[in-house]
Amino acid sequence: MTDPMFRVGDKVRIRDAYPIGHCRTPFYTRGLTGEIERHCGNFANPEELAYRRDGQPAMPLYRVRLPMRQIWPDYAGAAHDTLEVEIFEHWLEPDD
Amino acid sequence: MHDHIHHHPHPNQPDEEDGPFTEYRLLEMALRELLIEKEVITQAELHKTYQMMDDRGPHNGARMVAKAWSDPVYLDLMRRDATEAAKSIGLEPTWLNLIALENTDAVHNVVVCTLCSCYPWPLLGLPPDWYKSRAYRSDVVQNPRKVLAEFGTILPETTEVRVHDSSADMRYLVVPKRPEGTENWSEENLAKLVTRDSMIGVVPALAIETL
Numbered sequence: 053m054t055d056p057m058f059r060v061g062d063k064v065r066i067r068d069a070y071p072i073g074h075c076r077t078p079f080y081t082r083g084l085t086g087e088i089e090r091h092c093g094n095f096a097n098p099e100e101l102a103y104r105r106d107g108q109p110a111m112p113l114y115r116v117r118l119p120m121r122q123i124w125p126d127y128a129g130a131a132h133d134t135l136e137v138e139i140f141e142h143w144l145e146p147d148d
Numbered sequence: 149m150h151d152h153i154h155h156h157p158h159p160n161q162p163d164e165e166d167g168p169f170t171e172y173r174l175l176e177m178a179l180r181e182l183l184i185e186k187e188v189i190t191q192a193e194l195h196k197t198y199q200m201m202d203d204r205g206p207h208n209g210a211r212m213v214a215k216a217w218s219d220p221v222y223l224d225l226m227r228r229d230a231t232e233a234a235k236s237i238g239l240e241p242t243w244l245n246l247i248a249l250e251n252t253d254a255v256h257n258v259v260v261c262t263l264c265s266c267y268p269w270p271l272l273g274l275p276p277d278w279y280k281s282r283a284y285r286s287d288v289v290q291n292p293r294k295v296l297a298e299f300g301t302i303l304p305e306t307t308e309v310r311v312h313d314s315s316a317d318m319r320y321l322v323v324p325k326r327p328e329g330t331e332n333w334s335e336e337n338l339a340k341l342v343t344r345d346s347m348i349g350v351v352p353a354l355a356i357e358t359l
Contacts, residue, residue: 076263076315076316077315078262078263078313078315080262080289081313092245092247092316092317092318093245093317095316095317098316113316113317113318115318120292120309120311123289124290127290127291128291128293128294129291129292129293129309130293130305130306130307130308130309132308133292133293133308133309133310133311134308134309134310134311135289135310135311135312135313136310136311136312136313137312137313137315138313138314138315138316138317138318139315139316140316
């Protein structure tokens with residue numbers, strides 16, 4: 053099993069990348085910074101599964117917490133509103 | 149009381165055999181019979197699967213929520229491992245990696261899948277059409293308070309709204325706040341207050357006056 057690289061509370065940036073093919077990283081989250089809410093476990097890589105490959109080795113999957121006002125600069129709700137989204141480790145880089 | 153006198157026949161609801169015998173039906177029958185004949189699967193296994201599919205529905209999620217409201221040990225298990233909590237009361241969401249999200253005065257959780265329509269089928273049944281609509285999927289991540297208000301759920305600014313985008317392998321069950329005035333209620337009665345939509349997080353659980 054691939055050990056998770058990030059810990060709860062780590063600041064991360066979701067890669068601002070646009071590879072061709074299937075992936076599970078919503079467009080609106082790309083390039084944003086947030087913090088690790090939890091490591092969900094390791095799961096087969098959906099970018100491989102989509103093409104009928106086995107997706108192994110399983111990749112660490114995290115939940116990343118993002119402030120709404122960072123995602124949407126004109127966000128109409130409260131300043132403390134948040135969004136949590138599942139992101140695979142290879143889509144994350146440390147945000148120092 | 150019955151002023152509609154029955155002299156004329158009403159059309160019966162069609163029986164299964166009245167529909168067209170389609171290629172897909174033939175394919176399904178042929179495949180099923182072959183798989184059984186070749187001992188890949190058994191009739192008993194098939195029957196068990198049909199039953200499991202028929203058992204899917206929000207009554208399962210409601211049982212979990214009602215138990216979490218009533219039993220602090222169970223609530224603790226829900227927080228640590230919601231899949232295990234489902235299994236421990238005889239539910240078998242075998243493929244499900246479940247996370248329970250507790251709604252409180254401080255945080256209101258609401259679930260969406262912006263990429264498709266990921267949803268905890270065994271615990272909530274099939275998703276409602278609005279859950280799969282582009283309108284819900286795009287609006288709730290951008291303006292959740294407005295979408296919640298459309299469902300009649302108006303939250304104070306002091307409550308953090310937390311949207312969960314079910315984008316990969318986890319599935320989510322919202323544990324709504326326990327309605328007031330239910331202190332001595334049995335789990336069975338509590339479960340009646342837990343609706344599908346309250347477990348998606350768009351509305352609270354029913355108030356006792358509505359029962």
